[in-house]
Amino acid sequence: MLQTLPKPPLTLRLCEPRGFCAGVDRAIQIVVLALKKYGAPVYVRHEIVHNRYVVEGLRNLGAVFVKELDQIPDDGKPVVFSAHGVPKSVPAEAQRRELLYLDATCPLVSKVHKQAMLHVKRGRHVLLIGHAGHPEVVGTMGQLAEGTVTLIESEADVAAYEPADREALGFVTQTTLSVDDTAGIVAALQAKFPALAAPSSDSICYATTNRQEAVRVASPEADLFLIVGAPNSSNSMRLVEVAKRAGAKEAVLVQRGAEIPFDRLKGGDVLAMSAGASAPEIIVDEIVDALRERFDLRIELVRTAEETENFPVVRALRETPLEPADMAFVNGAR
Structure with a gap:
């Protein structure tokens, strides 16, 4: 009689909140x-x-x-x-x-639109921190008259930017940015332009912040971090970056269970997983099922916030x- 070999153990740190916002x-x-x-x-x-x-x-x-x-x-x-x-x-x-x-x-995107328009109403030139070409950035810039908004993508952009009036500036941000990257750009702007006006409330949305924080907590000593999401999803790509910075040895984006890089996993590893704000839970379930087929899976929930919005x-x-x-x-x- 053939004996079934025991499955190798694998620990999965599963982030909460994750997925749909x-x-x-x-x-x-x-x-x-x-x-x-x-x-x-x-x-x-x-x-x-x-x-x-x-x-x-x-x-x-x-x-x-x-x-x-x-x-x-x-x-x-x-x-x-x-x-x-x-x-x-x-x-x-x-x-x-x-x-x-x-x-x-x-x-929350509409709120950023209103914040930008309020800056203009108060006589300020708007600095939009975001990624060129992203639909949200195109939409936000399209709320304002030509010449009233400048896109800032990096601290290098801050160093190169020279406004007509240093005393009449206000900033807003794309909602799906890296919290850490944005903080660095804002700090550089405030150091260069002390009169810079901030929006009335944080532009980065709660879901982006919450998902990044859960990934940050789950990352240390993780052998691999899977982020479920799409390559054109800004918030998903930022989660990959956060995982790498926070201590995961590797972090990759996957869209379906078929994309799991099993060649990078072995028995005894610690795998972490989260999902971008536009990734449905059924894909997370699909990936968990695929992992269970190969490993003796032990799931640890990493919960950092509860979302009721x-x-x-x-x-x-x-x-x-x-x-x-x-x-x-x-x-x-x-």
């Missing part, structure tokens, strides 16, 4: 509810959130993803703006064409009920 959950709900209320197709400008699994799931339900509004026919169907926010020119064009639009911009969907959809099956999809199970 309230802004992502709200954005997905908006698309699902729009499909229920208006029927397919529902158009979505850009990826609703940066996750291929979620986008493909919504596409299977009848969502049609477009790059710009000129790809949408005049068929009376609604268009949803992504959670990252859009420049003012986008809803203006939708109104001009009399398109029905539903804005899924995360309320809930953002209501846009008013036009609040009377449309979500059935249990809809909620299952919204929570990442399909």
Whole structure:
């Protein structure tokens, strides 16, 4: 009789909180509810959130993803703006064409828009700390008139920047940045421009901060850190950087269980795992199942915060009920 060899032991440090934040959950709900209320197709400008699994799931339900509004026919169907926010020119064009639009911009991104506009209202030039080309940065800069905002990506940018008026500056940040990197840039700005005005509250969102803190706690002496997320997800990529800085020997981004680098794992290792704010929990479950097939898995939860935030969907959809099956999809199970 063949004997089954015992599986090698593996410790998994599983971070909490992880995965969907309230802004992502709200954005997905908006698309699902729009499909229920208006029927397919529902158009979505850009990826609703940066996750291929979620986008493909919504596409299977009848969502049609477009790059710009000129790809949408005049068929009376609604268009949803992504959670990252859009420049003012986008809803203006939708109104001009009399398109029905539903804005899924995360309320915390909208808060940054308001903070930036308040700086301008008070006569300040806005310094936006963020990454060039990211949809959120494009959307935030698009709230302001040309010449009233400058993008700052690094401390080197701070050193090179010379404003017209050093006494009339204010800053805001992209919501999904590395807390540590942003602190360094802000410190450099404040040292160079002592009159720099800060936003009324922190621009980096609670979910970004919470996920980075859990990763920071779980990283020391971890042999490998898996971050579940997409390469174009800023908050997921920042988690990889945080893990490396905080003491993980290696940190990699994976989108599905098939991407687990098993060649870097051996019995007795400590593996840590978290998920970016747009990664559904079902992918975390998929990875845990794949690990259990090969290892005698011992899970340690690393919980650093409890999230209770809930953002209501846009008013036009609040009377449309979500059935249990809809909620299952919204929570990442399909």
